[in-house]
Amino acid sequence: MNKLVFTVAVMLLGMTSVHAQFGKFRGKKLDAITTAVTAFTVSDEEIAASATEAVKWMDENNPVCELNSKQKDMREYAERLERIFGPYKNYDGLDLNYKVYYVTDINAFACADGSVRVFSSLMDIMTDDELLAIIGHEIGHVKLEHTKNAYKQILLTEAASKYVGSTKGTVADLMNSDLGGMSQKLFGASFSRKQETDSDDYSYAFLVANGKNPQALADGFQKFADMEKEYGADKSLGAKMSSSHPDSEKRVKRVEDKIKKSAKK
Numbered sequence: 001m002n003k004l005v006f007t008v009a010v011m012l013l014g015m016t017s018v019h020a021q022f023g024k025f026r027g028k029k030l031d032a033i034t035t036a037v038t039a040f041t042v043s044d045e046e047i048a049a050s051a052t053e054a055v056k057w058m059d060e061n062n063p064v065c066e067l068n069s070k071q072k073d074m075r076e077y078a079e080r081l082e083r084i085f086g087p088y089k090n091y092d093g094l095d096l097n098y099k100v101y102y103v104t105d106i107n108a109f110a111c112a113d114g115s116v117r118v119f120s121s122l123m124d125i126m127t128d129d130e131l132l133a134i135i136g137h138e139i140g141h142v143k144l145e146h147t148k149n150a151y152k153q154i155l156l157t158e159a160a161s162k163y164v165g166s167t168k169g170t171v172a173d174l175m176n177s178d179l180g181g182m183s184q185k186l187f188g189a190s191f192s193r194k195q196e197t198d199s200d201d202y203s204y205a206f207l208v209a210n211g212k213n214p215q216a217l218a219d220g221f222q223k224f225a226d227m228e229k230e231y232g233a234d235k236s237l238g239a240k241m242s243s244s245h246p247d248s249e250k251r252v253k254r255v256e257d258k259i260k261k262s263a264k265k
C-alpha cells in the first residue's frame with residue numbers, strides 16, 4: 001500500500017514539474033523581473049548569434065560523425081545523412097546545416113540558426129524516408145520560427161533571473177557566463193502541441209513536395225509509439241520526441257487520416 005502511494009506521488013511530481021519551473025518566478029519577485037524583462041531586449045541577430053554559439057558548443061561536446069572520421073561506422077552515418085539531407089540544405093529559402101552525433105539517445109533537434117543535429121541511434125531505427133520525415137519536422141520548427149521564439153523566451157527568462165533589478169548585461173554576457181548550461185537550455189526548449197502539429201503538417205507537405213510518400217511520417221511515429229509501449233515514455237528513449245510531442249499513436253492517426261482525405265480528393 002505504501003509503495004503504491006509512493007508511486008502515485010512520484011508520478012504527480014513528474015507531471016507538475018513543468019509548472020513548478022514557472023512557479024518560481026511568480027510572487028514577490030515578479031515586479032523586479034518584469035522591470036528587467038522590459039529593460040532587456042533580444043534582437044533577431046542576437047538570437048541567431050546565441051544559436052550559433054550554442055550549436056558550436058554542442059558540436060564540441062558530442063562525438064560528431066564526419067565524412068573523414070577514422071571509424072568506419074561513423075563515416076557511414078555521415079555519408080548516409082549527406083545523401084538524405086544534402087538535397088534539401090537550401091529548402092524553402094533556408095540555410096541549413098546538419099551533422100550526426102554518435103550517441104545512444106534516440107533524438108534529433110533543430111536550432112534557430114538552421115543547424116539540424118541527428119543522433120546515430122535515431123538513424124539506426126529509421127529508414128531513409130522516415131528519417132527525412134523527421135528532418136522535415138525539424139525544418140518546420142526552424143521555418144515556422146518555433147525555435148527562434150523559444151530561444152527568445154529562454155534568453156529573456158534567463159536574463160530576468162540573472163540580471164534581476166538591473167539593466168546591465170547583454171545576450172553575449174549571458175551566453176558567455178555559462179555556455180554549456182545555456183546551450184542545454186536552448187536545445188531543451190519545448191514547443192506547444194500546436195507548434196508540434198504545425199511542424200508535422202510542414203513535414204507532410206515537405207515530403208509530398210519532394211515526391212516522397214507521406215506514409216513515412218506515420219511509419220516513423222509508429223516506431224516511437226512502439227518504443228513507448230515497450231519501454232514506457234522513458235526519458236532516455238526518444239523521450240524528447242514524446243514528452244512535449246503529442247502522443248505518438250495520435251500523430252500516426254492524424255497523418256494517416258490526412259493521407260486518406262487527400263486520396264479522396
Ligand SMILES: [Zn+2]
Nearest residue numbers: 137191196199
Ligand atoms: Zn517537434
